[in-house]
Amino acid sequence: MLRRCTICGERAVARAAPGRRYLCAKHYAEHFERRVARTVEKYKLLRGVERLLVAVSGGKDSVALLHALHRLYGDRVELVGLTIDLGIEGYSSPQVEAAKQNFEALGVEYRVVRLSKEYGFTIDEASRRRKLVRRPTCSVCGIVKRYIMNSVALEVSADAVATGHNLDDLSLFTLMSIAQGRVDDLVKLAPRTERAGRLVSRIRPLALVSGKETLTYVVVLGAPFHHENCPHAPSDGLRPKLSAMLEALEDSVPEFRRMMYTNIVSNLLPRITRPAEVETQTCMVCGMPASGKTCSFCRIRLRLVESGKNRVATSSLRG
Template structure:
């Protein structure tokens, strides 16, 4: 029987990149320690702040909600949860109850914003319209842009000081590599544990950024936290190719993902001079902040012959 490298109890996990074995107790403590270290080192949450957490119902966002809620109880902070229901049949309709249940268990206010109520159609319906119109854009483009926009607007309407997401180490290294491949210096520069954008945007934080995906999943399992584990049916393309490449690299060369992250942190300060600044304007259609005449959401909707139907997102508490 394999023993924990720290306490000698039965091991449940082999942390290959560190060459150690961890029991259930030490595993939980390690994840919580890394979470607190990230929050404290990068000053992600300050006393008295109101933090909105983007909660999909998946392991990462739910773990982030639990960790932040427990942390904030001793810091005079307030936590609210926001779920965006894109309208993906057989996927989001199954994860939404999980997000709601976790918010109730923690005593956290929970708000649900749906594509249907804001745009008049679900993502499933958008995909069909896009196919008929031959836009050439994949579902992830519509989902990613619109979900981020709705999360930002909802967090702003809720007077949140920060918007937390459940991005883990795997997510961050995938984003780094994707922007390398696309030569997108502007998006690359915006990556990090905290991003403080311009007026109209709520600062975004990533408390789980230095915790591998497997460890977040195991943490949720060991803590008995209910999560939704299904994979989005629309997940495909270059994102999955980069994910598979990095997983293969990590399997053959443990610690590769951490090294990619550390190298990026060395490079990031030098990217500022290559990143153009832009003036914040207001979208001519919806009034949301943008650098151009139309925000990206309204631009995509226009291509589908649609428009944003609701100006304000938060009308009543989800129950």
């Protein structure tokens, strides 16, 4: 007994939500795009945005992001794609390949930044030498991606950077920030963060759709995406445990994550006094915003690239 689309009678691929109507591939895609459009409108994500840098890893979320933005706003907003080759063996190459295939299929202008070529190190190296780097690999990777996204956004004069963070990510990070008392990080989890000096505005159009929904969307579109776990992702610890717990909770309390996240964004975030801008200084190495004399990215890069060599005056590393 097959389920049929409530709208057209074609074979159903999913329900719009638990207990709601059945949808076929075509109507599911439209439903998904409507949800993204509603998020964009609700949080005014594209206000003042004429040129948008879309960060695409090649995984399901960012591939969904690219397709939804292209279909919904491709005629109004100039999209520029960015994919970063992080140099993770066996993982980065197929990811970058998937991202490129999507840019090319949609005719979206794009750039590939290779961490090894442009900055002289890889995430694998940062992992092997984490004692030297003094940061967990996932933290290094986050800093690297944010830095490159921001640099490229400035280079191509984009008004904002769009990332594929979905509701699973944001509700998980929200809970972890609360549990760990990281109030300043909580503010950064809003669907939109405004431009501050040389820090370009960041938007998260998938903030209210789940990973299950982005996955269903890319499968029904037939878009290429790379579906693997990063070899550096921890398989144990608070994060995967909370993630599994939130999925189980969602099964018994449908829409819990959406409720929690939207309530926190609407009612809690406005009451948090923003700290005096943390990154008010300028990195003496690269000129980007920094919280000290050198930005986190350059600190990591200098430790990796300079170790084993004679220390060179930092000014000679400019560019």
